[in-house]
Amino acid sequence: MADNHKPPTMADIARIAGVSLMTVSRAFKPDSLINKETRAAILKTAEDIGYVFDSTASNFRSQKSDFVAVTIPAISNPNFADTVGGLADALASRGLQILLGYTNYHMQNEERLIEQFLRRKPQAIVVTGGKHTDRARKLLKNTHMPVIETWDAPSEPIGNFVGFSNALAVRQMVDHFVEKGYRSIAFIGGDVGRDTRGSDRRMGFVAAMIAHGLDATRLIAAGPPPISALEGAAAMARLLETYPDTEAVICVSDQSAFGALTECQRRGRVVPTDIGVGGFGNFEIGEVSTPRLTTIDPFSRMIGQRTAGLILDILDGRPGDNVEIAPSLIVRESSR
Amino acid sequence: MADNHKPPTMADIARIAGVSLMTVSRAFKPDSLINKETRAAILKTAEDIGYVFDSTASNFRSQKSDFVAVTIPAISNPNFADTVGGLADALASRGLQILLGYTNYHMQNEERLIEQFLRRKPQAIVVTGGKHTDRARKLLKNTHMPVIETWDAPSEPIGNFVGFSNALAVRQMVDHFVEKGYRSIAFIGGDVGRDTRGSDRRMGFVAAMIAHGLDATRLIAAGPPPISALEGAAAMARLLETYPDTEAVICVSDQSAFGALTECQRRGRVVPTDIGVGGFGNFEIGEVSTPRLTTIDPFSRMIGQRTAGLILDILDGRPGDNVEIAPSLIVRESSR
DNA sequence: GATGCTCCTGTTAACGGTATCATCCGGGAT
DNA sequence: ATCCCGGATGATACCGTTAACAGGAGCATC
Numbered sequence: 001m002a003d004n005h006k007p008p009t010m011a012d013i014a015r016i017a018g019v020s021l022m023t024v025s026r027a028f029k030p031d032s033l034i035n036k037e038t039r040a041a042i043l044k045t046a047e048d049i050g051y052v053f054d055s056t057a058s059n060f061r062s063q064k065s066d067f068v069a070v071t072i073p074a075i076s077n078p079n080f081a082d083t084v085g086g087l088a089d090a091l092a093s094r095g096l097q098i099l100l101g102y103t104n105y106h107m108q109n110e111e112r113l114i115e116q117f118l119r120r121k122p123q124a125i126v127v128t129g130g131k132h133t134d135r136a137r138k139l140l141k142n143t144h145m146p147v148i149e150t151w152d153a154p155s156e157p158i159g160n161f162v163g164f165s166n167a168l169a170v171r172q173m174v175d176h177f178v179e180k181g182y183r184s185i186a187f188i189g190g191d192v193g194r195d196t197r198g199s200d201r202r203m204g205f206v207a208a209m210i211a212h213g214l215d216a217t218r219l220i221a222a223g224p225p226p227i228s229a230l231e232g233a234a235a236m237a238r239l240l241e242t243y244p245d246t247e248a249v250i251c252v253s254d255q256s257a258f259g260a261l262t263e264c265q266r267r268g269r270v271v272p273t274d275i276g277v278g279g280f281g282n283f284e285i286g287e288v289s290t291p292r293l294t295t296i297d298p299f300s301r302m303i304g305q306r307t308a309g310l311i312l313d314i315l316d317g318r319p320g321d322n323v324e325i326a327p328s329l330i331v332r333e334s335s336r
Numbered sequence: 337m338a339d340n341h342k343p344p345t346m347a348d349i350a351r352i353a354g355v356s357l358m359t360v361s362r363a364f365k366p367d368s369l370i371n372k373e374t375r376a377a378i379l380k381t382a383e384d385i386g387y388v389f390d391s392t393a394s395n396f397r398s399q400k401s402d403f404v405a406v407t408i409p410a411i412s413n414p415n416f417a418d419t420v421g422g423l424a425d426a427l428a429s430r431g432l433q434i435l436l437g438y439t440n441y442h443m444q445n446e447e448r449l450i451e452q453f454l455r456r457k458p459q460a461i462v463v464t465g466g467k468h469t470d471r472a473r474k475l476l477k478n479t480h481m482p483v484i485e486t487w488d489a490p491s492e493p494i495g496n497f498v499g500f501s502n503a504l505a506v507r508q509m510v511d512h513f514v515e516k517g518y519r520s521i522a523f524i525g526g527d528v529g530r531d532t533r534g535s536d537r538r539m540g541f542v543a544a545m546i547a548h549g550l551d552a553t554r555l556i557a558a559g560p561p562p563i564s565a566l567e568g569a570a571a572m573a574r575l576l577e578t579y580p581d582t583e584a585v586i587c588v589s590d591q592s593a594f595g596a597l598t599e600c601q602r603r604g605r606v607v608p609t610d611i612g613v614g615g616f617g618n619f620e621i622g623e624v625s626t627p628r629l630t631t632i633d634p635f636s637r638m639i640g641q642r643t644a645g646l647i648l649d650i651l652d653g654r655p656g657d658n659v660e661i662a663p664s665l666i667v668r669e670s671s672r
Numbered sequence: 673g674a675t676g677c678t679c680c681t682g683t684t685a686a687c688g689g690t691a692t693c694a695t696c697c698g699g700g701a702t
Numbered sequence: 703a704t705c706c707c708g709g710a711t712g713a714t715a716c717c718g719t720t721a722a723c724a725g726g727a728g729c730a731t732c
Binding site: 034035 | 678679680681682683686687688689
């Protein structure tokens with residue numbers, strides 16, 4: 001097969017098939033008014049000459065893309081990966097493509113990504129969390145496309161949101177621990193302001209402890225996210241040195257909770273008898289550890305699916321309602 | 337700020353700033369011939385009227401996008417996530433955007449994704465593995481853009497590749513186990529043909545065992561990928577029931593190896609004394625388990641970085657050389 | 673026979689940037 | 703004065719598709 005210099009266009013197909021350019025165009029739209037045989041002939045011609053539909057030209061002329069832009073803190077966090085997976089699968093049925101960007105937990109990067117994404121005129125833009133730079137907020141506010149914030153329930157959402165209050169979710173865990181008799185409870189992580197979900201969880205911990213009339217000052221820093229199991233273990237070591245009488249610890253994620261758990265075991269502290277451990281995220285690691293981790297399931301994948309539903313609602317002109325996810329406490333053997 | 341009906345274009349800026357359209361266009365290209373003050377004035381005007389650059393129009397007219405298309409089996413696999421992360425970071429410096437798609441370990445999905453991606457005329461296309469449907473191969477062969485296969489070292493690459501032989505990587509592990517005195521060695525996973533990396537690893541296991549003159553028939557199925565720790569544990573249970581005298585097991589991934597490890601412990605088999613366990617992938621879970629897992633580090637992130645380098649080489653007209661990654665055996669406490 | 677309707681096809685004019693080439697200006701070399 | 707040259711700007715055509723509108727053919731209805 002000789003290589004001609006220019007890739008074929010619809011005009012080439014039109015000429016060969018003996019129809020007009022517009023008819024060729026229609027042949028490529030699934031639900032357009034066109035004779036079945038005409039379409040078949042056109043598609044065959046297209047296949048024969050190796051025609052490749054030009055989405056760029058199509059998007060340009062119709063002034064809308066088939067993209068949905070999404071920013072997440074990190075692709076390596078299974079929670080966000082699940083959310084994106086749910087979103088992508090649900091949107092694929094409508095032919096919508098995900099445009100994915102990683103902020104590495106930096107709002108500055110998020111702003112840059114948003115700016116880039118807006119240039120492509122996506123059908124909607126999905127961001128993680130409810131905290132953004134002023135400029136990012138302004139950019140999102142000024143746009144006319146659906147804006148969805150996820151993994152949070154901001155009091156002043158930019159557009160809509162699909163998420164939950166991280167603070168309230170942690171409160172569930174504190175309530176559970178207190179009910180089970182733990183009193184001296186510590187929190188690991190969420191010390192770096194830029195991980196807004198982490199610090200929301202820590203703030204939720206503090207508020208809940210105060211509400212129970214308990215000491216809310218046992219806060220251990222674990223550094224910037226993402227917090228690995230090893231960092232969780234290091235934080236646990238510091239915790240036990242600073243507050244040896246700690247009865248329970250709640251960690252910002254299952255990763256760090258797993259690390260904390262192993263550190264307890266290394267030091268001969270029996271979980272959950274000597275010390276209770278709670279995580280966040282319902283990662284697989286908490287399901288296969290010994291003992292298994294008490295955690296909070298944020299329904300990561302569902303967040304993605306509901307986000308997709310919300311986007312489609314809005315695009316179809318239906319009212320777009322915020323979705324409050326209700327994270328669920330999963331009690332396992334790492335707590336009494 | 338009242339909302340006018342149409343978003344502003346370069347023509348609007350040109351009118352307001354009193355320059356030609358072309359000058360406005362130049363103001364947005366970093367290294368174009370334009371007076372510094374003129375550019376500043378134009379950019380200020382743009383900011384004032386809330387102009388958003390239209391990448392679609394730009395890509396359309398210049399007949400090239402700033403996309404690099406990438407397909408991976410699953411976003412939730414940390415190895416692939418790392419590869420994409422390395423790729424995305426390295427390409428971002430050149431303003432290239434990743435267009436990411438998940439195949440869910442199905443070549444059919446990969447074919448569909450490739451077809452979609454080609455319509456956007458990306459600068460390059462990156463796929464995972466060296467096995468594809470006939471149609472996908474044909475599509476990739478016919479295109480004129482760089483095609484990179486990763487995570488494999490195919491004997492007949494479509495374009496270039498950045499990867500390694502999964503079979504040879506596993507051979508390293510077998511050699512290590514044999515050297516340490518293990519003889520009755522089993523393999524878990526890789527039974528489903530469609531996970532080509534998994535089955536390559538299993539084939540590598542079989543070949544290596546035969547080369548050592550050992551029994552290569554202890555193969556345990558673990559079902560379709562991705563294989564969770566729980567599935568790894570179940571497979572281990574079956575292994576110990578079928579071949580109680582097994583001295584060591586090599587698993588298709590660290591996830592499944594961790595599951596196998598916990599199952600051994602549940603049954604009172606001491607690792608690595610009673611039984612040796614090896615994984616693949618150098619996941620964090622193998623670093624925090626007790627004992628820690630002997631594994632193979634495929635340098636996931638480096639695969640992404642080197643892929644980016646290769647793409648840039650080709651785009652810049654430099655020769656594009658295949659990159660053979662040399663996965664490295666990491667011996668830890670799960671093997672003697 | 674006129675009218676209306678459905679189904680299908682065609683003509684034309686964009687969409688918003690950039691490639692290309694032309695032009696203009698000021699200053700240094702000739 | 704003339705020429706040349708590099709920096710800066712402008713005029714114009716055009717990338718490949720689709721929106722919008724305009725028919726025409728065939729058939730049923732009045």
